[in-house]
Amino acid sequence: TATRARTKVTAIPGDGIGPEVMRATQQVLAAAGAEVEWEEALAGAEAFRRGIAAGAPQETLDSIARTGVVLKGPLETPVGYGEKSANVALRKTFEMYGNVRPVRELPGIRTPFSGRGVDFVVVRENVEDVYAGIEHMQTPGVAQCLKLITEVGCERITRLAAAVAQAEGRRKVTVATKANIMKLTEGMLKRIGEQVLAEYPGLQHEHMIVDNCAHQMVIRPEQFDVTVMTNMNGDILSDLAAGLVGGLGVAPSANLGDEAAMFEAVHGSAPQIAGKGVANPTALLLSALMMLRHIGDFATARRIEHALYVTLEEGKDLTGDIAREGEGVPTAVYVERIIANLG
Numbered sequence: 030t031a032t033r034a035r036t037k038v039t040a041i042p043g044d045g046i047g048p049e050v051m052r053a054t055q056q057v058l059a060a061a062g063a064e065v066e067w068e069e070a071l072a073g074a075e076a077f078r079r080g081i082a083a084g085a086p087q088e089t090l091d092s093i094a095r096t097g098v099v100l101k102g103p104l105e106t107p108v109g110y111g112e113k114s115a116n117v118a119l120r121k122t123f124e125m126y127g128n129v130r131p132v133r134e135l136p137g138i139r140t141p142f143s144g145r146g147v148d149f150v151v152v153r154e155n156v157e158d159v160y161a162g163i164e165h166m167q168t169p170g171v172a173q174c175l176k177l178i179t180e181v182g183c184e185r186i187t188r189l190a191a192a193v194a195q196a197e198g199r200r201k202v203t204v205a206t207k208a209n210i211m212k213l214t215e216g217m218l219k220r221i222g223e224q225v226l227a228e229y230p231g232l233q234h235e236h237m238i239v240d241n242c243a244h245q246m247v248i249r250p251e252q253f254d255v256t257v258m259t260n261m262n263g264d265i266l267s268d269l270a271a272g273l274v275g276g277l278g279v280a281p282s283a284n285l286g287d288e289a290a291m292f293e294a295v296h297g298s299a300p301q302i303a304g305k306g307v308a309n310p311t312a313l314l315l316s317a318l319m320m321l322r323h324i325g326d327f328a329t330a331r332r333i334e335h336a337l338y339v340t341l342e343e344g345k346d347l348t349g350d351i352a353r354e355g356e357g358v359p360t361a362v363y364v365e366r367i368i369a370n371l372g
């Protein structure tokens with residue numbers, strides 16, 4: 030029997046559909062024999078209710094500091110008032126400066142782009158830009174927000190993009206910015222990005238104005254390989270990119286830093302369907318596969334990926350968001366099907 034040590038992973042079920050998709054994902058990992066030991070931790074709405082301003086209690090931060098690896102469900106962010114986002118707090122506390130979002134066509138998921146071989150990665154800077162949340166009212170009728178970009182931040186996100194390209198045998202890195210208008214801030218990523226990428230002779234690189242990049246992603250998405258962007262541009266374009274290959278229900282991501290790595294679905298807490306047992310766990314499951322590869326459990330990741338692809342390809346027992354009209358099944362039935370397909 031296996032003597033391999035289990036890797037401790039902090040599991041944050043989160044809000045809304047979070048606990049449902051987390052349970053589903055953990056069931057599949059357990060059935061596949063993933064060598065993972067979960068440390069469950071709190072963050073999000075319940076933490077805010079308990080008056081914890083950052084949205085994550087100290088025990089949660091301690092657990093992440095111990096394990097260095099997190100699988101996380103969506104956390105609700107109070108919109109437009111008081112509290113800051115618990116997600117942003119976690120990313121910033123552990124300096125998870127890189128958000129990596131693979132955008133790949135999945136078997137059986139029909140989209141207007143099916144069959145074109147869409148397969149690229151969006152690398153988004155995760156801790157700088159206007160998301161530092163430094164805003165104030167200049168006068169009662171004028172709001173101001175600070176856009177913070179550093180050379181260090183531009184260099185490390187570009188190096189991460191290059192590392193992703195190299196690790197996956199990809200050829201090209203596209204730096205997408207609004208350098209034509211914001212010459213100092215966005216221009217810094219263009220300038221540093223071009224400098225840094227020149228050090229990687231094995232990689233082609235190009236610069237694209239980010240609005241054209243949005244256009245190109247829709248017109249000819251197959252041209253992209255790895256893209257790198259500042260925080261807000263990357264936030265918006267990675268959601269667009271998720272839409273190309275089946276939407277939020279199937280879009281995974283990784284938040285990477287030197288101290289910790291946090292894997293999560295791109296989607297939010299979907300309050301409209303929370304508690305109904307119909308949420309699609311695929312995005313979190315794909316995030317968990319990125320996590321398994323991060324901790325070196327390649328065999329289990331491959332086995333689950335295969336079972337998932339077979340399930341999607343068969344097209345039976347899928348959740349409502351990806352099933353044929355009127356054929357959606359509960360999360361639990363979909364999970365049973367994936368587990369059965371583990372063989």
Ligand code: NAD
Binds near residue numbers: 277307309312350
């Ligand atoms: P959302 O992603 O929760 O929902 C958008 C749409 O997609 C809804 O129609 C929803 O039902 C559907 N959807 C999302 N995930 C699905 C799934 N797994 N299966 C089936 N359908 C799914 O976006 P929103 O409504 O803008 O945000 C809701 C809350 O989530 C907000 O509080 C927001 O701040 C938070 N949020 C958190 C994260 C995160 O934790 N990383 C990310 C985005 C939004």
